[in-house]
Amino acid sequence: MKTKVLTLLRENKDTFLSxxxxxxxxxxxxxxxxxxIDSLRKEGYDIVAVQNKGYQLKKSGSQLSEHDLVxxxxxxxxxxxxxxxxxxxxxxxxAHQLVNEGAREGTIVVADExxxxxxxxxxxxxxxxxxxxxMSLILKPLVDFRQAPQLTLxxxxxxxxxxxxxxxxxxxxxxxxxxxxxxxxICGILTELQADPDRIKSVIIGIGVNVNHEHxxxxxxxxxTSLKKESGKNFDRAxxxxxxxxxxxxxxxxxLTNGFSLIKPLWEAHSLSIGKKVIARxxxxxxxxxxxxxxxxxxxxxxxxxxxxxxIYSADIEI
Ligand code: BTN
Numbered sequence: 559m560k561t562k563v564l565t566l567l568r569e570n571k572d573t574f575l576s577x578x579x580x581x582x583x584x585x586x587x588x589x590x591x592x593x594x595i596d597s598l599r600k601e602g603y604d605i606v607a608v609q610n611k612g613y614q615l616k617k618s619g620s621q622l623s624e625h626d627l628v629x630x631x632x633x634x635x636x637x638x639x640x641x642x643x644x645x646x647x648x649x650x651x652x653a654h655q656l657v658n659e660g661a662r663e664g665t666i667v668v669a670d671e672x673x674x675x676x677x678x679x680x681x682x683x684x685x686x687x688x689x690x691x692x693m694s695l696i697l698k699p700l701v702d703f704r705q706a707p708q709l710t711l712x713x714x715x716x717x718x719x720x721x722x723x724x725x726x727x728x729x730x731x732x733x734x735x736x737x738x739x740x741x742x743x744i745c746g747i748l749t750e751l752q753a754d755p756d757r758i759k760s761v762i763i764g765i766g767v768n769v770n771h772e773h774x775x776x777x778x779x780x781x782x783t784s785l786k787k788e789s790g791k792n793f794d795r796a797x798x799x800x801x802x803x804x805x806x807x808x809x810x811x812x813x814l815t816n817g818f819s820l821i822k823p824l825w826e827a828h829s830l831s832i833g834k835k836v837i838a839r840x841x842x843x844x845x846x847x848x849x850x851x852x853x854x855x856x857x858x859x860x861x862x863x864x865x866x867x868x869x870i871y872s873a874d875i876e877i
Pocket of ligand 1: 647681683735745748766
């Protein structure tokens with residue numbers, strides 16, 4: 559009910575809504591409306607009350623919340639089951655637990671802070687309090703194992719489009735899934751699978767976006783950046799999450815219906831590596847060559863100096 563009160567206030571944010579109107583719309587008592595407004599205010603929402611006019615939402619609180627996110631997500635969006643925690647070890651860990659408990663596709667786990675954020679290749683991910691977007695998306699696509707890496711690229715395209723539209727900054731993708739602004743990392747994606755021997759049970763896409771950071775730990779300060787550092791502005795994280803989910807939702811549906819052919823050119827349009835000489839650092843060796851592009855499975859094609867084209871499935875790319 560609190561979510562519904564918030565949705566109504568947000569939908570009518572240019573005007574005042576009387577307690578009576580809210581209670582009629584939501585079929586509840588005026589006292590119940592007042593209690594929900596009071597509770598929203600305690601969470602940090604600036605809701606003004608003017609006699610004979612009613613209530614108006616001025617500004618959302620800085621903390622994320624489940625009902626705030628649900629109230630923003632469009633009806634037809636795939637992701638409307640939101641699990642919010644203010645503090646977790648890692649949203650990936652929670653998402654895996656939820657899958658084991660039967661969570662449905664379209665569930666998202668969001669946190670305001672992670673104490674043990676996981677990065678790719680066993681690294682940690684700096685996840686400061688209320689500064690960034692730390693979330694994991696649970697998907698259950700009926701696709702073959704070999705297609706799973708494509709989903710990371712779908713996520714990268716969705717993020718690049720959403721962040722670029724919102725911030726006006728050029729967002730580049732470094733294969734497979736680093737998003738950069740002016741050569742520094744602004745967003746990372748960690749895709750993990752749960753699988754039976756013959757099929758994918760679920761794909762958990764972990765997304766970390768550096769949004770309002772002013773500082774980073776010393777060891778990453780030269781390689782990491784945030785939307786705020788690049789543009790000098792603060793961004794509303796809940797609004798950004800909704801934009802990301804909007805982009806992801808339609809691209810994922812389009813991918814399931816039409817395959818990777820729609821995603822590939824969108825990915826390439828943001829790609830930083832194509833046509834450039836790169837070093838692909840793999841677990842056991844490194845390869846130097848020209849990045850030709852990606853194939854239909856999202857695998858990177860790297861041409862070495864002998865002309866041989868290597869398919870790169872997993873590596874760190876240095877440009
Ligand atoms: C990378 O190394 O580039 C991937 C980083 C992914 C970080 C996100 S933050 C939300 C989710 N939970 C985690 O523990 N990791 C991912």
